[in-house]
Amino acid sequence: MQNLGPAARIFHALFVIFILAPLIMVIAVSFTDKGYLSLPTDGLSLRWFRAILDNPDFIDAFWMSVWLAVISASVAVLISVPAALAIARHKFPGRDVISAFLLSPLMIPHLVLGVAFLQFYSTIGLGGSFYGLAAAHVILITPYALRLALASATGLSTDAENAALTLGASKFTVFRRITLPLILPGVAGGWLLSFITSFDELTMSVFVASPATQTLPVRMYHHITQTIDPLIASISTVLIVLTFLVMLILDRFYGLDKIFVGKG
């Protein structure tokens, strides 16, 4: 730690404590041996983790969220990769409008998206359907996938592709053997970021999800508004651990800061 005075260090320590405190609190409470909310002052217990297994609706909601995130992140990537290539490498009338349109969900509060989809789906008779929810998630996360795809497509010079072309490759071969492998890191990063964003999304989903399509955040939200108990803490602890693993992967391959500059 160079160039840092004691005041800066104390500030930094307090900041880190502030950031970690609520997470540590959740984890601590989840290990309580009591039947009510309390810190595990006299003994750790895994009883609230076992209790998760007795609540299949949370487990169903978890898998619902996973599937939803996998499907919508995949569709978002399928939409954004060709779009990113077009936007990054072609000049064409309407380019700026199209790119602004595909990025526009970033400017729309999730609540607004939620009410819009709620009404839209109930009008066209898709209310509460899984595919409706997935489509809404695709809209929500496409900007993230698009940004990362754009970043890697923009940095890509056409030289390597031209070289492959002059060596006799067809346009399709060039795409498959040269372009795709080169933008793959950005595409995979975009997929993961989209996955997490979809997985965590609450505000829009709370409007669109039906009891049959409840995602984990929605299920947890409804639980918390009823009661806050150690069960919800232990579920949250599991989520924190899972997220931490994903985070390590992301950081390893891309650097978290690069991903988040795209998220903001």
Add this chain to the structure above:
Amino acid sequence: MSFLIFETLNKKFGDFVAVRDMSLSVERGEFISLLGPSGCGKTTTLQMVAGLLPPTSGRIVLDGKDITKTPPNQRGLGIVFQSYALFPHMTATDNVAFGLEMRGVGKAERTDRARGALDQVKLGQFVDRYPKDMSGGQRQRVALARALVIEPPVLLLDEPLSNLDAKLREEMRIELRLLQQDIGVTTILVTHDQEEALSMSDRIVVMQQGDVAQIAAPLDLYERPTNTFVSDFVGKTNLIQGQITGDNEVNVDGTRVSVDTLAHTHGSSVTLSIRPEKFQMSDDPSGHEVRVEAAIFLGASWLYRVKGSMGDLFVTQPNTGSAGYAKGDVAWLGWPEGALTLFKGAQ
């Protein structure tokens, strides 16, 4: 009929003319350089040959076949890009083998041939390296091997040496030229480095803002430039303004210089060109008297800036081992007959 022919090639970007009426006939096995300052249209010309840019008008004929409309992946030309354009996600061998794979060569054979090609460019130990783990010179040679392994009828090189350091660049010039003569492949080299063009080519095409300024063999180009642009761009030269005042006599600010004025009319303004190394500088008070204003030691030679009645001149003299002139010295310049070239008009 020549092997490769450009017929009045033109390329416009909107209203901007990047290449104008370029015509050229290249013989089989010939080494041609396209030489010119940045932005003069060299890369544009090369890309038209490669098929990466469609010409606005004109034709390209290769070995008797019109290839103007042939897509790049069916021309079969070997190209080394300025950035090398290696495939970063493939090893050296896979890079080189790619073109063979596209030609349906089986795996074992193409690996063999790729390694052979890498051997040829002295990269035998680096076959499994990725581009990011190689030096600039090594990458350049991978790119060369990749272009040559498909045995192209024509090799196109876009400033292949410009990213290398000075020493390596000189070595590679010789290596590249030897390799080219060895294989006998027809080659077009794009460069803005006149030394590179002079040292490697059979003929040089000098380009100026999209136009062809002169096409000539290196020595001809250097000794007999046909315009002031070429004489100034290829090698260093002194350009001196004057007026024809009599038969074989030009007046430069009151100083009379004798030179062959046959092709020019009496009284017209002209520009004289003389290369710095053509001067003989001595203490013998005959010829053109000058005062040394700056003396720079270059190792193999001395470069002087001198001032006299003809204005400021640059003079190069070989280093003979003894001390040269110093600032403030007075000296006399002479030059052999034919050292002066005369161009019409003021510069």
Add this chain to the structure above:
Amino acid sequence: MMASIQPRKVPYFLTGPGVIFFAALLGAPMVMTLLLSLHSYDFNTGIQPDWTLANYVEVLGDSYFQKIFGRTFGLALLVTVICVLIGVPEAYVLSRLSSRWRSVFLLVVLGPLLISVVVRTLGWALFFGGNGVLTMTAQALGFGDEPVSLMFTFTGMTIALVHVLVPFMVISVWASLQKIDPQSEDAGLSLGASKMTVLRRITLPQAMPGILSGSIIVFALTASAFATPAIIGGRRMKVVATAAYDEYLSTLNWPLGATIAILLLLANIGIIVSYNKLIERRFAKVFE
């Protein structure tokens, strides 16, 4: 395979799927919401077929909604200010750490962004609750038996939202600090400036674009935040998002809910756009 498509049309084929998807599934719902906000609502017969601006008049004129909008934007402003005050120094500290510590603490500071907001807010609810840790700690330390609760308070919402959003400020400032040529700071020192002067006159101005864009992100996200205000603020401390939620799912007055949503959207876009204009004008010269 692309040879059959005219090159001029290629970009439209590539962006086509996205554009069509968005037009159908984003354009249509947004337009329908706008239209819905122009209908009136009757508690017995539901949505009326008329066209009226009555909902807008009601939301903008009613002191109940005015208070909610006022609270929301006050909250957004307060959270933004606090995020600047603690996020900017933290980003600076991060940029000064040795690279090993830096990657550890970047993970600590940015990582929570990946954790569900519900989980992070739950952590604060555990602190704040009437029978929560705050109370237990106070009691354990002998501060009396009164429950100490920040649940359903403005303060509680502010603390939790700062926690949820401050990483956006840090990352945004961090990104612009990354772009600073470290030699420009050395140059300042070599010209005789003190460390403090260098910070104030050289580093901070260059970090300004990051601070401003971080502020706009934090402000916009606070103004439209739902989960944290819903859990910590509850029914007693309604903000725009929770009010719209109640109109939709409790009162079932969809046109009024749509009106609130549209107003929130307009305010959001208005603030982002005018703020961007402001930034562009101020920084156009320095940061092309």
